[in-house]
Amino acid sequence: MEPAATPTSSPTPEQSTSAAKSAADVSINASLAAVADVLLSPDLGKVPPPKVPAATEQAVIEETAKASEQAEEELDEFHESRVRQIIKAGASRVEHLAEEILRDAISDTRPLPKLLAVMARLRAPGGCPWDREQTRETLKQQIVEEVYELVEAIEDRSESAIREELGDILLHVVFHSHIGREEKKFTFADVVKTLVDKLIRRHPHVFGDVQAEDSATVLTNWNAIKASEKPERTSALDGVPRSLPALMRAFAVQKKAAAVGFDWPDATGPKAKLHEELEEFEQELPALKASPKGSPEAQSARDRAEDELGDVLFAVVNWSRHLKLDPEEALNRATKKFATRFREVEAELTQQNRTAAECSLDELEELWTSVKARHRSASASESGN
Numbered sequence: 590m591e592p593a594a595t596p597t598s599s600p601t602p603e604q605s606t607s608a609a610k611s612a613a614d615v616s617i618n619a620s621l622a623a624v625a626d627v628l629l630s631p632d633l634g635k636v637p638p639p640k641v642p643a644a645t646e647q648a649v650i651e652e653t654a655k656a657s658e659q660a661e662e663e664l665d666e667f668h669e670s671r672v673r674q675i676i677k678a679g680a681s682r683v684e685h686l687a688e689e690i691l692r693d694a695i696s697d698t699r700p701l702p703k704l705l706a707v708m709a710r711l712r713a714p715g716g717c718p719w720d721r722e723q724t725r726e727t728l729k730q731q732i733v734e735e736v737y738e739l740v741e742a743i744e745d746r747s748e749s750a751i752r753e754e755l756g757d758i759l760l761h762v763v764f765h766s767h768i769g770r771e772e773k774k775f776t777f778a779d780v781v782k783t784l785v786d787k788l789i790r791r792h793p794h795v796f797g798d799v800q801a802e803d804s805a806t807v808l809t810n811w812n813a814i815k816a817s818e819k820p821e822r823t824s825a826l827d828g829v830p831r832s833l834p835a836l837m838r839a840f841a842v843q844k845k846a847a848a849v850g851f852d853w854p855d856a857t858g859p860k861a862k863l864h865e866e867l868e869e870f871e872q873e874l875p876a877l878k879a880s881p882k883g884s885p886e887a888q889s890a891r892d893r894a895e896d897e898l899g900d901v902l903f904a905v906v907n908w909s910r911h912l913k914l915d916p917e918e919a920l921n922r923a924t925k926k927f928a929t930r931f932r933e934v935e936a937e938l939t940q941q942n943r944t945a946a947e948c949s950l951d952e953l954e955e956l957w958t959s960v961k962a963r964h965r966s967a968s969a970s971e972s973g974n
Contacts, residue, residue: 708763712767723764724768725768735754735761739751739755739758762780790814791811791815812848825848826842826846829842829845834917836906836916837917839903840915840916856911858911859908859910860908862907862908863901863908866900866904873894876890876894877894926964934953934957938956
């Protein structure tokens with residue numbers, strides 16, 4: 590004889606709401622886990638190099654496309670459970686965005702196997718001679734140039750140029766990753782995993798239990814975590830790249846020193862220091878002018894003058910930093926302004942069938958003053974509006 594069924598009551602509205610919320614949280618966690626699994630998949634980027642037939646170029650293209658399609662299919666076969674513990678923190682705050690995050694992540698990763706396959710083909714036997722010759726050393730200057738081209742595109746507010754330049758920078762990431770694969774050092778998947786792990790580790794307020802209600806707290810936590818990750822850095826100035834442009838490097842060094850308390854209390858100090866350095870620089874100029882050209886005395890005078898000029902520029906950067914101004918940006922704007930005005934002077938001379946080299950300094954100064962006045966009048970009109 591079966592026991593009688595225990596009567597049950599209908600769930601209360603509160604219980605229904607709680608159950609619905611729990612189900613939603615599970616769905617959100619699963620979706621976010623899927624996002625992370627795509628990004629952290631150890632198979633990401635491990636595209637088998639296509640076999641290169643000796644027949645025709647079309648056959649090579651077909652083989653590459655086939656390998657890419659196979660890699661895309663493998664990329665879709667991820668398992669949510671593997672990384673759920675990493676990504677689920679804070680999921681309830683994302684709520685309805687979870688599915689959008691998942692959809693965008695999958696969509697954005699689909700072209701990656703094709704890109705990796707193209708790079709593998711370029712570097713493979715029978716590939717591009719130029720690409721096959723490149724090394725880390727030959728590529729490093731090109732990376733710098735590409736970054737500056739991106740900065741210029743951002744300043745020009747050209748979305749099409751930004752998209753293109755971001756692609757050029759991504760090319761270098763893929764290029765160096767493929768060199769790492771060839772040398773059996775690391776792969777593109779290792780690069781991505783290292784980055785994702787770092788982002789998760791340095792955002793404990795998102796993926797952990799740490800509280801950070803403002804950007805200042807986030808930066809404090811970030812720097813503390815970064816310091817614990819790099820115990821080999823013993824100086825407060827460690828971590829500033831030597832290859833930074835001079836003004837940017839000076840700014841970064843000063844900022845690091847200020848972070849440990851070595852700084853002027855306000856802008857009065859660096860302003861006075863700038864005047865002091867200017868006087869010391871001027872004291873070196875007579876010797877610089879008087880020394881016979883090419884003599885040891887001339888070289889010594891030049892070295893001393895450059896040292897003092899460096900101190901002047903360093904003081905300018907320091908004063909700018911205290912005034913919350915970016916010296917690199919300020920100098921770039923001044924250079925851009927000069928170039929724009931000079932080109933207008935050249936344009937006016939072209940209308941006169943003359944060149945700047947054919948004009949006297951007084952004539953050029955007169956044209957320059959006219960262009961400068963026109964720009965100032967335009968700026969005043971814009972400010973008035």
